[in-house]
Amino acid sequence: MGIADLLLRPLRSRVVTSRYPREASLPDRGDRGVPAFDPITCTVSGACEAACPTGAITIDTAGAGRWSIDHGRCISCGACIRACPSGALRTANEIDPLASTRQSLVRTWTLGTAGEGVSTGTAEAEFKAAVSAKLRRSLQIRHLDSGSCNGCDWEMNTLLNPVHDLQRLGIDFVASPRHADLLLVTGAMTRNLAQAARLTYEAMPEPRLVVAMGACTSGGMFGASYATAGGIDAVLPVDVFISGCPPRPESVIRGLLAAVGRMPTTTTSPATPATGS
Amino acid sequence: MIAFGGTGVTARASGLNTDYRIDHPHAAYSAIGVPRITEHAGDVQARFMVRAREALECFDLLGRVLGGLPGGDISAPLGPIAGGASAIGYAESPRGSNVHWLMAGPTGETIYRLRIRSASYANWPLVTRAVPGNMVPDFPLINKSFELCYACCDR
Numbered sequence: 001m002g003i004a005d006l007l008l009r010p011l012r013s014r015v016v017t018s019r020y021p022r023e024a025s026l027p028d029r030g031d032r033g034v035p036a037f038d039p040i041t042c043t044v045s046g047a048c049e050a051a052c053p054t055g056a057i058t059i060d061t062a063g064a065g066r067w068s069i070d071h072g073r074c075i076s077c078g079a080c081i082r083a084c085p086s087g088a089l090r091t092a093n094e095i096d097p098l099a100s101t102r103q104s105l106v107r108t109w110t111l112g113t114a115g116e117g118v119s120t121g122t123a124e125a126e127f128k129a130a131v132s133a134k135l136r137r138s139l140q141i142r143h144l145d146s147g148s149c150n151g152c153d154w155e156m157n158t159l160l161n162p163v164h165d166l167q168r169l170g171i172d173f174v175a176s177p178r179h180a181d182l183l184l185v186t187g188a189m190t191r192n193l194a195q196a197a198r199l200t201y202e203a204m205p206e207p208r209l210v211v212a213m214g215a216c217t218s219g220g221m222f223g224a225s226y227a228t229a230g231g232i233d234a235v236l237p238v239d240v241f242i243s244g245c246p247p248r249p250e251s252v253i254r255g256l257l258a259a260v261g262r263m264p265t266t267t268t269s270p271a272t273p274a275t276g277s
Numbered sequence: 278m279i280a281f282g283g284t285g286v287t288a289r290a291s292g293l294n295t296d297y298r299i300d301h302p303h304a305a306y307s308a309i310g311v312p313r314i315t316e317h318a319g320d321v322q323a324r325f326m327v328r329a330r331e332a333l334e335c336f337d338l339l340g341r342v343l344g345g346l347p348g349g350d351i352s353a354p355l356g357p358i359a360g361g362a363s364a365i366g367y368a369e370s371p372r373g374s375n376v377h378w379l380m381a382g383p384t385g386e387t388i389y390r391l392r393i394r395s396a397s398y399a400n401w402p403l404v405t406r407a408v409p410g411n412m413v414p415d416f417p418l419i420n421k422s423f424e425l426c427y428a429c430c431d432r
Binding site: 148 | 391426427428431
């Protein structure tokens with residue numbers, strides 16, 4: 001390909017920028033996404049619970065029986081979908097759920113009763129209304145890696161590419177926590193980085209928000225150990241958890257908008273339009 | 278470079294011929310033949326040139342590998358692991374050699390200890406030797422030419 005071709009290509013290509021969240025964005029084919037559960041077809045074989053490498057799935061056989069998935073542990077590996085003998089689990093191509101508390105990352109279905117899974121704890125995320133009103137229009141983000149595998153950080157990179165173009169929503173990244181309204185944290189919060197995380201948060205002017213990006217920020221997978229503090233919220237006050245391993249860029253956009261009250265916070269609908277943008 | 282344990286592109290841009298894909302080949306690396314790419318100046322341009330040439334070589338490698346992929350499962354279940362067993366694994370990452378050491382818990386079903394020696398961990402001290410004598414505006418360029426990850430040191 002000649003250099004002229006390279007220079008002219010952007011002129012010939014159509015606009016690639018997504019209109020999310022104004023329009024739904026369909027995940028790529030081949031993207032596994034979070035597993036979708038059908039409580040009617042489930043035969044309670046227990047295969048998914050046994051197959052899950054991170055212990056995200058719990059089956060409670062008492063009474064009518066309940067099936068729950070902890071999105072703070074789910075890494076979208078698809079092992080449960082492959083193991084399921086009844087077809088009750090399938091690839092959802094759904095956007096990674098959000099939650100305002102660690103507990104509400106758990107979704108539970110009652111077996112035999114159709115419907116969406118419900119979160120335990122405070123279901124409809126209680127985002128800080130007062131803070132949200134102040135940060136509604138322009139939002140400056142400082143990224144903080146608290147010991148991630150860099151998967152989330154690479155997804156975060158894509159937010160600034162021509163496809164997702166985060167700046168179209170009035171959101172941008174800044175180099176210093178002193179210029180930031182929101183701290184976007186990835187990783188499991190290693191003990192070695194806990195102090196740096198605290199200092200970063202304290203350097204931010206108020207009002208300030210913390211969004212934890214990725215399943216391992218919940219502490220569900222790594223927990224509290226000699227090396228990790230047990231999740232971001234063991235060290236910082238988290239306003240929004242974005243699940244996913246890593247979360248799709250749309251999920252991160254949704255989480256950021258939810259943190260500043262620009263988007264309804266139902267955990268499943270991928271096509272909810274923004275209200276305040 | 279050797280005294281500091283430099284690795285990856287950083288080492289190869291300073292004339293040190295090290296690449297785990299060649300020195301300790303795993304998977305099909307011994308069969309496909311990874312070319313050795315080195316520069317000798319050890320500066321920002323040398324690291325850039327190593328990266329640029331390696332990027333082109335990678336497309337060539339991908340072309341050759343994708344043409345002859347064998348069939349078979351892409352994942353397999355782990356067998357039982359003895360309690361307290363340990364294992365070491367290593368690979369050449371884009372930043373350099375990446376080494377993981379892991380020890381199983383008493384029942385073999387949990388992880389007791391995990392040590393990750395990332396490429397950044399080995400290369401960070403070299404930045405302190407590359408920067409002195411340069412202008413402050415050159416610092417970001419020199420720093421980023423090593424392409425290091427902060428959190429890799431603190432896990």
